[in-house]
Amino acid sequence: MVIVGRGAWEEPLIEDTRALERIPAAKEIPAIVDYWGHDVDHDWPWGRRMLPHYLERLGA
Amino acid sequence: MFNHANDIDFYRTWVEVLTGGRTTVATTRRYCCLYAGRKTGRTYRLTHEEVLARFGHLIVQHERIDEVFSPAISNYGYVMRHPALGQEMTLRVYGHDGRPVVAFPTMNGRYWDFEGFGMVDACAGLGSWL
Numbered sequence: 001m002v003i004v005g006r007g008a009w010e011e012p013l014i015e016d017t018r019a020l021e022r023i024p025a026a027k028e029i030p031a032i033v034d035y036w037g038h039d040v041d042h043d044w045p046w047g048r049r050m051l052p053h054y055l056e057r058l059g060a
Numbered sequence: 061m062f063n064h065a066n067d068i069d070f071y072r073t074w075v076e077v078l079t080g081g082r083t084t085v086a087t088t089r090r091y092c093c094l095y096a097g098r099k100t101g102r103t104y105r106l107t108h109e110e111v112l113a114r115f116g117h118l119i120v121q122h123e124r125i126d127e128v129f130s131p132a133i134s135n136y137g138y139v140m141r142h143p144a145l146g147q148e149m150t151l152r153v154y155g156h157d158g159r160p161v162v163a164f165p166t167m168n169g170r171y172w173d174f175e176g177f178g179m180v181d182a183c184a185g186l187g188s189w190l
Contacts, residue, residue, distance in 0.1 A: 012131055019128045048182035055161065055186055 001032040001058075003050055005040030013042065032057075064120050064141050065093040077160060091141035097125065097134025111138065118142055154180055 004010055004017045017033065024031040032054075040046050062070040066087045076083040098104055106114065112122075118140040125137050150171045163174045174180065 016128065016131055023128065044177040044179070048178050051179055052183045052186055055183060059159070059186070 001054060003032075003034045003036065003054065005036040005042060005046055006038045007036075007041035007046075009042035010040070061093040061095060061139060062087075064139055065089055065091050067091075081159075091143055094140045095133070095137060096140070097137045099130075100135040108136070115140060 002017050002020055004013050006014060014035070017035070021031070021033040036046070036050075062068065066089055068085050068087060070085075073083045073085040076085065098108075112119065115138070119138050120141050121137075121139040123137060125133060125135055127135075152171050152175070154175075163179070165171060165173055
């Protein structure tokens with residue numbers, strides 16, 4: 001599971017995420033790779049929304 | 061680095077926790093573990109050979125880093141360990157049962173940041189699952 005925003009301070013991490021995404025895809029390993037919106041910054045307020053969202057998804 | 065710090069197989073721990081909810085792997089944390097990387101094209105005070113000659117007794121692993129990770133952790137990495145860090149590290153535990161979740165501090169962060177920035181409270185609504 002790799003989650004990245006597309007707002008402030010995320011630019012280099014988006015490239016990394018795209019590169020990382022290709023590895024499980026090539027090996028046909030299921031992975032969740034999500035790109036959040038352009039308003040989603042690399043900062044705690046978004047982390048507070050992301051963490052419970054994905055924990056809940058893991059538990060489902 | 062977990063493996064080198066504890067002399068364990070962390071992947072086994074992961075599988076055990078996923079399949080059985082707990083692990084039989086004991087973590088004694090015998091060693092402090094350190095990662096250092098170098099980037100291609102930069103000039104460093106010591107050459108690779110000099111690093112090995114000077115710190116070889118501490119280095120447990122050194123290898124080229126896959127380019128996927130290079131922007132974050134450089135092109136060549138060294139993992140070192142020693143029994144004495146000379147500093148205590150802190151682990152904070154929340155809750156008493158349920159699925160374990162491990163959070164690592166961000167770069168230059170401390171153990172209280174996760175709670176201080178509201179990440180623990182943000183998950184309070186998941187009580188039935190956690």
